[in-house]
Amino acid sequence: MESFRIGVDIGGTFTDIVFLGDKGTVLIKKVASTPQDYSNSVIQGISEGIKELNINSSDITEINHGFTVATNAILEGKGERIALITTKGFRDVLEIARLRTPRLYDLYYQKPTPIVERRLRFEIDERVNFKGEILKDLDYNSLKLITKNIQSEKIQSVAICLLHSYANSKHELEISNFLKSHIPNINLSVSSEILPEMREYERTSTTVINAYIRPVVKDYLENLNNQLANLGFKVPLTIMQSNGGLSPVNLAIEKPIFCIESGPAAGVVGAFHLGNHIGTENFMTFDMGGTTAKASIIENGEMLLAPEYEVGGGMSAGHRLLKGSGYMLRVPSIDIAEVSSGGGSIAWIDKAEALQIGPQSSGADPGPACYDKGGNNPTVTDANVILGYLNPKNLLGGNFLINSSKAQKIISENISAPLGISEIESAWGIHILVNSNMGRALRAVSSERGRDPRKFTLVAFGGGGPIHATGIAESLGITKILIPPSPGVFSAFGLLFANVEYHLVKTYFNPLSNLKLKEANGVLDKLISQGKELLISEGFNSLQQEIIIQLDMKYIGQTSELTIRMPDQSFTIESINKIQEIYMNEHDKTFGYRVDEPMQLVNIRIIARGISSESRVPDKINSSNKINQSKNDNKRKVYFGQNIGWINTNIVDRLFLNKKPHKGPIIIEEYDSTTIVPPNWNASLDSMNNIILEKTN
Structure with a gap:
């Protein structure tokens, strides 16, 4: 009996479904999308395909899915009402943003309205510096008051984003554990888990969007999963990420920001x-x-x-x-x-x-x-x-x-x-x-x-x-x-x-010329180990793993960086020389010029890919x-x-x-x-x- 893999892509007009058999059989179903509940068109198309091919749900070995539910929630403003907990003095980071305008002389430009109402952006007294050193302990009295306010507002999704938590996540995790113990079934998006990178605005915005769409995506994917189970499918649903890799459905529910x-x-x-x-x-x-x-x-x-x-x-x-x-x-x-x-x-x-x-x-x-x-x-x-x-x-x-x-x-x-x-x-x-x-x-x-x-x-x-x-x-x-x-x-x-892909990142802000090789390789090795462990959990042995290393870099004094591929698997004096040349070439290709000036390493990234x-x-x-x-x-x-x-x-x-x-x-x-x-x-x-x-x- 021929076994099949199913790919499901939801569009604004049609839902496209492909059955690809291991013996070469291909069946295509194109059904009208059902915006009121997109899972209806998915189930309709899959059910029709199963019947047309005269196969059973047990003949399906894989179901991979790309969806627009998260995008639509943002565009239509239909995400969850959420709260933000942030460091004292930083509740207006979302309002201030980066002071960018898409068109320089647009006199009618309006900033996007922050997704979190200002009164639901709660400040908490604590402070960590960029080195990860705790300057002020977490104020639990403030946290108790914030928790009561969240309960009284009936908020079910909260974003937690503290200053410099990428360097030390202790306070964010304390807040997360406290909220879980006092508000059952609350959805939490923690910035040090979502995006352990420097830059408080980008980290806050990303974490807030994750909190905003998470309940919507969770409901959709769990509903679709249940309907597939009712039809007798035993294989897990796998979700396409924005980066081009597949992820397990539980990761898409926890971090839907990666699937927009x-x-x-x-x-x-x-x-x-x-x-x-x-x-x-x-x-x-x-x-x-x-x-x-x-x-x-x-x-x-x-x-x-x-x-x-x-x-x-x-x-x-x-x-x-x-x-x-x-x-x-x-x-x-x-x-x-x-x-x-x-x-x-x-x-x-x-x-x-x-x-x-x-x-x-x-x-x-x-x-x-x-x-x-x-x-x-x-x-x-x-x-x-x-x-x-x-x-x-x-x-x-x-x-x-x-x-x-x-x-x-x-x-x-x-x-x-x-x-x-x-x-x-x-x-x-x-x-x-x-x-x-x-x-x-x-x-x-x-x-x-x-x-x-x-x-x-x-x-x-x-x-x-x-x-x-x-x-x-x-x-x-x-x-x-x-x-x-x-x-x-x-x-x-x-x-x-x-x-299947996992993308991991860690901020490592150091001049390239004075890089501490042992320390930098320690950060890199930890990321690689995490990536390999995740792939092993998905059933990929060491021979089925590919690790790609990327670096976010800039010239010292610049405010934005470019991402390049690292030529070797570790930092050495020789690899640093190669990195400098690769960066200058990328800068020349992107901006039209290159200069032999000191460079800054900002983030280390790895892509762990299951082959x-x-x-x-x-x-x-x-x-x-x-x-x-x-x-x-x-x-x-x-x-x-x-x-x-x-x-x-x-x-x-x-x-x-x-x-x-x-x-x-x-x-x-x-x-x-x-x-x-x-x-x-x-x-x-x-x-x-x-x-x-x-x-x-």
Whole structure:
């Protein structure tokens, strides 16, 4: 009997579920997301897949999950009402923040409202210095009063963040133990456990967000776990982290802060492992879903991680570059730029009679007008139907009927009539404008970081990625595109390709030139031991472990640092010389210059990665999902812009490309996505069934 692994990725519009069998069988399920309770769509899709494959729950060996519950709680302000306990004199750290503004001359800029009400930010008399020395003992009388106030306010989630607790966590742990003994079932987020790093604002903000989303994530994951158990599943649920590694569900419940970007991370992880499998090192990823589009970089075979980012600020592009717009999270995350442009993004006319796209989205319900579920706003998907890019009758292999005349009517009334232009001009305008918006995300991770996008292969996935890939690639000068198998659910595949990872960090603030080698190696060895013990607890022996060491560094006098990979497994005089050279090269790549000045070591990081004994990426992916297509549907008229106009275009499936490369224009229809191959592009299939698009002269 064939055993299966399941990957589940929840998006704003659809929930994607992939069944991957150990004998190569693949089944894809794409069901409408259920925002009122996302677990409903997960259980629906898994149940349908089990029935369709005619297997039992005992045949499932793994369930990996990426979700948006934490993100939605922040964006919608639906987290738990929380309290903060902090050192006397520091209750307003969240208000003061870093005095950054995302746009220098924005006269209407408003700081994000702190998640904790000021009256629920409690100060306690205690003090520890940066060396970890206790200057003032914890005042238990203050703690008793704070505990009574928390009880009277019926607070069930508390963040504890004291000054310099990264150097000595004694007082934080005393507060934690006291609260646990006096308030049963209280949720506690302790900064020395969440983020043992210097910088009180980043540590406080990160700990507070963890406390804010923890009850919501806990309820969701425990509910989903219980439903899976009721269906007879014995395997534990595993969660994708923002850093691209998998973690046990109990860690995701305790520290949901590490899983906020789990959905977007999964697609990049999929591209990373796919690149390793086919021997390509430089990718730019483009993931277009129903609500947003995301971009990231894989350079020299490595995913780029950002040590911090912001959420909930409403920024439309490059949110890791524009600081001050949202809530600061100091957790490692795959470096992703995101724009509010997706298939469901709404097109509208502003007061200056100019066409705009988003950030509002039609979402899963009611969805685009062509879904015929009550949507009355023109969307990107409606425009793509009018242009002939999408099947005018149905999607999802014939299982999802659409109403193309409704799309025409809505765009005509809302865009064409006000602007005095035709439906085709309106639809083409929507298409090229959303391409321009999404191109900003790709520029944010490439040219704005000193990287030439023309040197990268674009990997396009998500339901809308393959439709818009060539238009965006041309605007960036990219000449090669890779469309992976089942691109519409590729993030769910990424969940199945990922490895278990633990990311550990410890502040070690010392000048590199005067580094005490024995002391520094002691800190490093302790982190490595912790990482190895965690991997052993997950069943990975010493031969299945990979330890990656990273250093946060800066020039002395700078206020921010860069993260580099340590070339050796310990600090030696020789390795310090290598570290200096690596840092100067990274500084030059990021900021455009390098100087031979004294450097400061700030944090030591390790990534403890569990490596499976067998490859988690299959040699070839063949979906069992079929498309119900009649002979009369093998051609349709497709619009390729004002210079080319309409062309009667062949409609084919992916395997049609097996015989030989084909010149555009062609449309490649699949169960979960559609790939547009315009004139002046060629399409072929590689050994893994990836579609390769190449620009011709």
